[in-house]
Each structure stands twice: as C-alpha cells, then as structure tokens.
Amino acid sequence: MQVLIVNAGSSSLKLRLLDGQDQLLVDRELVPSGGKFDPDQVRAVLTEMPGIEAIGHRVVHGGEHFSEAIRIDTSVEAALELLTELAPLHQPAALAAIRLVGELLPATRSVACFDTAFHSTLPAAASTLAIPSQWREMGARRYGFHGLSHAYASRRATEMLGLKRAWGLSPRLVTCHLGAGASLAAVAGGRSLDTTMGFTPLDGLVMATRSGSVDPGLILWLIQAQGIGPGVVREQLEHNSGLKGLAGTEDMAQLLEWVSALDPSAQLAQEVYLHRLVAQIAAMAAAMGGLDGLVFTGGVGENAPAIRAAAASKLNFLGVEIDLNANNNVKPDAEITAPRASVRTLIVHAREDLEIARQVRELLEN
Numbered sequence: 001m002q003v004l005i006v007n008a009g010s011s012s013l014k015l016r017l018l019d020g021q022d023q024l025l026v027d028r029e030l031v032p033s034g035g036k037f038d039p040d041q042v043r044a045v046l047t048e049m050p051g052i053e054a055i056g057h058r059v060v061h062g063g064e065h066f067s068e069a070i071r072i073d074t075s076v077e078a079a080l081e082l083l084t085e086l087a088p089l090h091q092p093a094a095l096a097a098i099r100l101v102g103e104l105l106p107a108t109r110s111v112a113c114f115d116t117a118f119h120s121t122l123p124a125a126a127s128t129l130a131i132p133s134q135w136r137e138m139g140a141r142r143y144g145f146h147g148l149s150h151a152y153a154s155r156r157a158t159e160m161l162g163l164k165r166a167w168g169l170s171p172r173l174v175t176c177h178l179g180a181g182a183s184l185a186a187v188a189g190g191r192s193l194d195t196t197m198g199f200t201p202l203d204g205l206v207m208a209t210r211s212g213s214v215d216p217g218l219i220l221w222l223i224q225a226q227g228i229g230p231g232v233v234r235e236q237l238e239h240n241s242g243l244k245g246l247a248g249t250e251d252m253a254q255l256l257e258w259v260s261a262l263d264p265s266a267q268l269a270q271e272v273y274l275h276r277l278v279a280q281i282a283a284m285a286a287a288m289g290g291l292d293g294l295v296f297t298g299g300v301g302e303n304a305p306a307i308r309a310a311a312a313s314k315l316n317f318l319g320v321e322i323d324l325n326a327n328n329n330v331k332p333d334a335e336i337t338a339p340r341a342s343v344r345t346l347i348v349h350a351r352e353d354l355e356i357a358r359q360v361r362e363l364l365e366n
Helices: 040-046 074-081 091-104 116-120 133-137 145-160 218-223 230-239 241-248 250-262 262-290 298-303 307-315 323-328 350-365
Strands: 003-007 011-019 022-029 054-060 109-114 173-178 180-188 191-195 293-297 346-349
Touching: 003 091, 003 350, 011 350, 022 040, 040 091, 054 091, 054 350, 074 091, 074 133, 091 262, 109 145, 109 307, 109 350, 116 145, 116 191, 133 262, 145 173, 145 180, 145 191, 145 293, 145 346, 173 262, 173 298, 180 262, 191 262, 218 230, 241 250, 241 262, 250 262, 250 307, 262 307, 293 298, 298 307, 307 323, 307 346
Parallel strands: 003 054, 054 109, 173 293, 293 346
Antiparallel strands: 003 011, 011 022, 173 180, 180 191
16 A cells, blocks of 8 residues: 655655555655645645555644544544644644645545554553643643654664564663654553653653753743743743753754864753753663663664763663764664673664554554
8 A cells, every 4th residue: 555644844744655565655845835835836746646545644642532543534633623732833734734635635545643642551650640630631641742753663673673572571662762852752562651741742851942841830930920921931942942042053963063162052952951861761761660772763863973872871870881883883773782781772763654654554454
C-alpha cells in the first residue's frame, strides 16, 4: 500500500510518498505563506505522487479519546478542533492540512496518527497530576508527545540491539528525541512507562524556543504580581525561551560555535540544557528500574556529537560510556557504545513517516 505521509508544522508542510516496502518515492517540503498552506502548491506536489492509496496525517494531540490511529471523518475533525488549546502551535496546522488534502484527494482514505498515542500506556502514577479531582475530570493529566518518534526509535533500536520486545522484559530504553522540540521516553518492552512532556508540549526539557518545565508559581507571579497578560506569558514561554531565551539563538549548531568561542551566555545555555537532559535521563531509567540502552534521535540527537558526549560523560554512573571516535564520525543508524560500557548507546535517524505508514496499514488492512 502506497501511503502519503502529511506532517504539518507551524513552519512547514512535509509531504512524503512511501511505497509498499517503505521506500521513499517523493519527498517535498512546503513553506506556508502568511501562515497558510498554498492549495496550488500542494496540488502541484500531489500531481508528482501517482498511486496514493492512503493518507496518514501526523496529529500532535489526541487528548483522552484517541489512543490509537483512527480513520478521519467529520466527527473526528470536530473532536480534534476541540483540542487546539492544548497544542496551539501544532493542532491548527494539522487540521488545515487534513482539510486541504482531503479536498484535493476526496476519495482517498485518511488516517490520523497521534503523537500522544504511544504514551497511552503510561501507568497512572506517571500520568496523574496531583491536582483537585474536578480538574482531572476535565481531562487534566500528563499526555506526553513525540510518540511517533519514540515509537519508531525504540523499535529500530531494539532491532539494532537484537533484543526481544516483550512486556516486562528487556530492553529498557531511554529514547531521546532532541530537536527544536525535545522529550524523553522510558520504554520497556516496547511500551512507554514515563516521558518528560506532560499536559502540553511546553513541559519537560529545555528546547529551542520553549522553556520546558517551570515552577507554576512563577507563572502566577508573572500574571498577578507583574501584570503580564496570560497571552504574553504563553508567547514568551513558547517562542522566546529555551536556548533562544538563554543565549539569543534557537539553533544548536550556532550555540555550539559560540560555546567554542567561549561566549558566556552560550556556555550557560549549554550547561542548563545538559543539566535538565541528564537529570531526566536518569529519572527515566529510574522509572524502569534500570537501563539497557540509550537512544539519540532528532535533529540535535543525530547531529550534535558534542551534546551526546557531554551527556554520556555525566551518565557513567548508570553504565553509559561512548566511543568518542565513533561518536564524532558515524552517521545514523549507528552504535557508539564504548567496549566496557554496560549500557549500549545508539543514534537512530528520526523516521516518524515510517511509524505513520505502519499504523495506517495496520488500521486499514486489518
């Protein structure tokens, strides 16, 4: 089955066509104009993609009701619209792409694949927030995100390690999706047991422009004592925090150049980034009672050997040690474990498109 993968973000629309053997036939990325996708551009790309048998859309937030891939219809679209406030950067773009591609290919079956679905296996201890019951009944809980990436990375790492995937058994993996957005997942036997993002994709690690976890008391102080409106607070935490807020750049490659030049703000930003990353890797390992494999994926995870090396050096106590020569020279998919390490470390190329195609075929063929 040939599957069109539609990955709509706030700054791009990625369209990929995979054949029945997951070979990439066409790969296009479009930049929206004025925040909107150009129908003529999308139509032109689709003419380059004959033989589309199904469409898989990446959707960031599935809320409480969507814990697996689902055929898209008007009721599903309406339900996704209600989740926009939980993922304001991502959900509107996904909905716009669903509607546009649906208009251009009305007879083709479309499936929504959710970044939250992989984390639907979180135990109650990990997903429950310690807040009043009426808030929890409104749907306030930890959902987790980047699930499509974590699902693929953990499956690919298991193949590379040659370990059997079975609930309750090895491998115990921490998958590190490090890009503009960043999150970790504790994956045991192919199931997510914990993750760093929570109710929204703003939680957890330090990211390119997002703050990651902050004390909720700080938010209250900014709004109540400093008179800063909630919309401004959200804008600053989403778009002007993280690495950008610390060092003035959201680009990790640029940041590392400034670190090499001994720029103090860049050095501090790297230290803050690594402090949160290492602490949360250890927390993920604790959630599983140990660690068998550490997996790096995403733009930073795959392309920043300095970040991998610095993180690994602080995780020796868990049994992590990497081969520095391999770390500096290999390309994904690859293993960079040092000979005497008890935890194996891998770099996996992010392929959410393969995970989406797998879910689409599984749903439609079964």
